[in-house]
Amino acid sequence: MASELEQRTRYDPVDAEPRVFARWLDSGLFHPEPEGAPEENFSIAIPPPNVTGALHMGHALNGAIQDLLIRTARMRGVRAKWILGTDHAGIGTQMQVERQLLREGTTREQIGREAFVERVWQWREQYGSTIIEQYKRLGASCDYEQERFTLDPAYVEAVMKVFVDLYGKGLIYRDNYMVNWDPGSRSAISDLEVEEREVADTLYYVDYPLAGASGTVTVATVRPETMLGDTAIAVHPDDERYTRLVGETALLPIVGRRLPIIADPYVRPEFGTGALKITPAHDPNDFEIGRAHGLEEISVIGEDGRMTAAAGERFAGLTALEAREAVVGVLREEGRLARAVPQVHDVPFSQRSGERIEPLISLQWFMRMEPLAAPAIDAVRDGRVRIHPEGQLRRYFQWMENIRPWCISRQLWWGHRLPVYYRGEETYVGLEPPEGEGWTQDSDVLDTWFSSALWPFATLGWPRDTPELRAFYPTDFLMTARDILFLWVARMIMMGLEFPGAVPFADVYVHPIIQAPDGRRMSKSLGTGIDPLHLIDGGPRPPVFEAGGDFPAYGADALRWGLLAMSSSQDVRFNEDKVAQGRQLTNKLFNASRLVLLRVPEGVELPSRAPAPAAVEDRWILSRLQRAKAAMARAADAFEFHHAALGLYDFVHGELCDWYLELVKPRLYAEDPGEASEVALYVLAETLALAHPVIPFVTEALWELIPGAEGLLMARAYPEPDAGLHDEQAEADVGRAIAAVQELRGWRDRVGAAAGQAVPGRLEAEGYEHTAEAVGRLARVRWSEDGGEPVASVAIPGGTVAVLASEAVDPQAEARRSAERRAGLEGEIARAEGKLANQGFVAKAPPAVVQTERDKLERLRAELEALG
């Protein structure tokens, strides 16, 4: 790298990153010893990626943020543990392997459960480490020495203990209950895995004859096939049209079943006819009403999606859709179909399989949530867990206060098999299989989120009293996406409080969703997904990019910086420009380092403490560095990661490179740079340290080249701000000089002064005792004592520069420019005068604001006068 510094003018991440990562890994610093108390340590449990997964943009953002926090803590000398692991992801993984089997011409049923599970383990051996390796490419400083998996024996032990304990407390129970049956995965799924989609259906109006009298009751339904399971008709108790019918009986067409007409406030009088057919076995609402009124539950659709024997001979065996047509046909023949109208409505679909949910009654395992939710509500209410941004709080409370039983059993083979055994009428639940003959284990496994809910403590060894658990639980921070706040985060809080007995984390940060550049969801199937690795290494741009072609190899630092800069409290569109800007930053640091490191004389080393230099630009940059440190710290503490990223960029570009290095350059090039070398080295090193948690690779690579820098940058002390190093005088002096240079450059450009040519001028301004030389050099003005008549007057803070006649100044251009300026000044003066003439302003505004306005007016008048 050292020779690279001389040869290259651009930073090459492809070359540097693997080498730097290997050094980090070898150092063992990613793995903290489990010592000390959780309060003095810092830990984050990674949201476990699916073993089936590949790194996507969400992971990359996640990783950038968590690594920023972990690295900052580590540099602060805190034991920082980033708990790593993967999730077995029941349905997702099972489906992957099933697809593989299908390609081989077999199915899981054919090979049997044991062989199938063995296949999944093989599959996991082969592909499970993919995403871990990808996290390494990001530079994520996870504890790779202790990778966890939700099906590790120790983790399984935790899951089983929780199940058995909650069963013992009566919170886990088995019941016949309405579930969301997913015909695609042939399993029940939880409410949270259901999504609504708009579907165009037909609303059928069906006449049900009354039993005791003439006449009919007409009901409206989009699912006529379920009427075979009707056991009542319901109307609203206040609906006068039907008051006289309540208590009467109707006859179910086709079947002939006698249906009581009942009153229930759930029914909306204004919808359809105001009469609702009740099918307790196939509609969640009807199920509730049915239980409330003690109605019979007749299942006419089975778990295979076909009509059961209970649907009657004519329909048994048909699919639900076929049955619908058949039922409508019969109704039409019998003259029972009053009318049919198009109806657009929301219908539940499985997020997993994409198939339409079939609500049906099934024997499943459930968890009662209210007793667990109450303490979890308190924990957030009293601030033991803080959720950011706060807008999410209301949602949390709303959901938790209306929490419903959780269906935790899944009819899958890949996962934690229920520790439940049956023998005849007996049921046994326990960690060890029961004694005796004839027991069979329940074939279901647990919902994947059941094991995920234990993540922050099961990964640390709970229920055993491990050193890791003692040192790192509770964790400090949790990163999550909005859509799994309930699926995962809320349940972790509940389980953390119930089992280890403490909230699992102090701060929850809900990160934004990164959308495709066109605002659509990032998704592989839409062609809108962007592979983070393609941004790191270079790779094809997906079709959503108009530009096409390949991404350049931006490197992990650029990607991390870009993602942090994009992040916000709202969802954001992916913006390649931001990644490019990140690369500019890495390149800028590389070149700033070239300037400093290639100029430092032999023998000069990084000072061990902040130098106390005499030169004004040195004092200025040390002071500005403190401000940058404070701004970074503030942003990170407030979880405003875009401020951290952008603030770093502004400091490096806008202060360090644009001004400090330009100001100090002549001294660095001098035969004896004196203090300049040490100060420049110090500022460079501090800047690298400050930037390290954001862009770890380039900073570590450059740190290696600093003479006198010891060890790894990742282990160096974090640069804490020190207000004692503020130097108001230097900031004022250099700030004034910068403004003067900008004024003079602007003037030069306007009058068309040739770029390479110095302009003679007299400095007629206060406050440039220490900076006149620099101003002249950077603005290309040659200071003169010549008393001649100026050809132009350029306002700078504290006075003016009188420009003397020379070839560089075109009198006509100057006349144009001064006329424009004069007009502009007059306008501004009028505005300021107007404001100060306003009695309300002068009387009510704070004196400082009024004074600022007065000063400004005075300055403007002086400039106008100088302009002549």
Added chain:
RNA sequence: GGGCGCGUAGCUCAGCUGGUCAGAGCACUCGGCUUACAACCGAGAGGUCGCCCGUUCGAACCGGGCCGCGCCCACCA
């Protein structure tokens, strides 16, 4: 139906505890291969801060009402 959030320069977004003619990156224009960087440097143009009321000496920022957009939650046949 409820909740959260967003509409600021051509694009993507900062700014919003109210107060120096509104900021960044990219794109654009002009000028520069100035001894760290042309994947660079310097300068510049570009905005009714969605619309309308109100509060205030003063509103992109606070309040109300509209218009447009996104996301989440919800049992409406």
